[in-house]
Structure formats: structure tokens, C-alpha cells
Amino acid sequence: MKKEEYFVYIFRHGQTDFNKKHIFTGWKDSKLTALGKKQAQLTARKLQGKKIEIAVQTRLSRSQDTLKEVLKFHPECKKVITDNRIIERNYGKLNGTAHKEFIRKIGRKEYDLLKEGDAIENLSVENRKKVEKILGEEEFKIIHRGYDVRPLQGESFADVEKRVGSFIKYLEKLIKKDKKNIAISAHGNSIRLFRKILEKKSKEEAVQWFIPFDKVFAYSFYY
Numbered sequence: 001m002k003k004e005e006y007f008v009y010i011f012r013h014g015q016t017d018f019n020k021k022h023i024f025t026g027w028k029d030s031k032l033t034a035l036g037k038k039q040a041q042l043t044a045r046k047l048q049g050k051k052i053e054i055a056v057q058t059r060l061s062r063s064q065d066t067l068k069e070v071l072k073f074h075p076e077c078k079k080v081i082t083d084n085r086i087i088e089r090n091y092g093k094l095n096g097t098a099h100k101e102f103i104r105k106i107g108r109k110e111y112d113l114l115k116e117g118d119a120i121e122n123l124s125v126e127n128r129k130k131v132e133k134i135l136g137e138e139e140f141k142i143i144h145r146g147y148d149v150r151p152l153q154g155e156s157f158a159d160v161e162k163r164v165g166s167f168i169k170y171l172e173k174l175i176k177k178d179k180k181n182i183a184i185s186a187h188g189n190s191i192r193l194f195r196k197i198l199e200k201k202s203k204e205e206a207v208q209w210f211i212p213f214d215k216v217f218a219y220s221f222y223y
Contacts, residue, residue, distance in 0.1 A: 014039035088187035092154025118146025
């Protein structure tokens with residue numbers, strides 16, 4: 001019997017107030033900016049011609065508000081699931097910290113960079129350059145590629161990969177059972193690990209990716 005193809009569309013929420021102000025957001029709730037709403041609408045237009053019958057969001061408003069824009073074009077979607085296994089990485093004590101404060105404390109050596117330095121991944125390119133200048137190129141590279149170390153009271157990339165991996169197993173069972181296309185309104189770092197797993201990429205590749213606010217990643221499943 002010929003297998004049918006089903007699609008999973010995963011996308012990042014639009015820009016939030018914290019994104020705009022260069023603040024580590026993590027599990028903090030931050031609303032979409034005017035630009036973020038436009039980015040959500042752009043994502044919606046990209047998916048307008050696709051058939052979507054199940055949608056997944058997290059408990060955070062930026063995920064839910066972005067999904068609302070997408071589903072305006074999809075009256076065929078009758079099921080919306082909230083699943084926090086695809087929520088953003090928890091930065092622990094860094095949640096709500098401004099990037100400039102983080103950089104200032106690095107300069108004063110107030111942070112334990114073995115535990116908190118890999119948060120550099122979420123800095124803008126400009127701010128990463130500032131950190132690299134403070135730390136030196138080689139130390140920056142070592143910290144920037146951090147994968148298994150947790151920020152204080154937070155999650156490592158490895159922790160996020162574990163829960164995203166559990167979600168993907170659930171997703172595969174859901175598609176096999178319901179035979180539906182699925183849209184997922186997720187977050188930068190959960191998408192990073194989602195991609196790593198499904199595209200079979202290395203840790204080194206995954207930490208280098210930038211996940212845009214308005215890009216849709218599509219994956220095929222056959223059942």
C-alpha cells in the first residue's frame with residue numbers, strides 16, 4: 001500500500017517587546033510588538049495555501065498570538081493543542097536580564113561563564129562581537145559552543161533537546177493516528193533542537209543557526 005505524505009510546519013513567533021529591547025526572554029511572557037504582529041501575518045500568508053488541520057502552541061502569549069494570525073486562514077483546523085515541550089529555553093536567573101547588563105557583568109567577571117556563557121547564543125550579532133572583544137576570540141568560541149551546561153536555575157541546550165525529542169515522538173504518533181497536517185507555533189531555541197533532531201545535524205551546527213521570526217520550516221512524514 002502506498003504511503004501518504006503529511007506535513008509539519010513549524011515557525012517562530014513574531015518579535016516581542018523583550019526581543020526588541022534585547023532582553024533574555026526565556027519563560028517570561030512578552031507581548032508581540034507591532035513588527036512582531038506583521039511578522040506573524042507574513043508567516044500566516046506563507047501558510048495560507050497549505051492545509052492545516054491540527055495546530056500546536058505553548059502557554060506563552062507570543063506563541064498563541066502568532067498562531068491566531070496563522071489560523072485566520074484555516075477554518076479546517078479544528079484542534080489546537082498546548083504543549084510546553086516546545087516552549088523556549090529556560091534561562092533561569094537570566095530570564096528578564098538585558099543583554100547590555102549581561103555583557104557588563106561579563107566585563108566585570110560577575111558571571112560564571114561555565115554556567116551562563118552559552119546564553120551568548122541569544123545575543124544579537126553586534127552584542128556577540130562585544131562579548132568576543134571582552135573575552136578574547138578563543139574563549140568566546142569555547143563558551144559560544146556550550147551545549148550541556150545549564151545557566152543557574154535554567155536549562156542547557158541538551159535539556160531542551162530531550163523534551164523536544166519527546167514531543168517529536170508524540171508528534172509522529174499523532175500524525176500516524178489522525179493522518180493530518182500540523183502547524184506548530186514555537187520558539188527560537190525549541191525550533192533549533194527540533195531541526196537538529198529531524199535534520200540529523202550536529203551540536204556544532206545547531207548552535208550556529210539563527211532562527212528568523214518569519215521563516216516556516218516544513219517536514220514530511222509518510223504513513
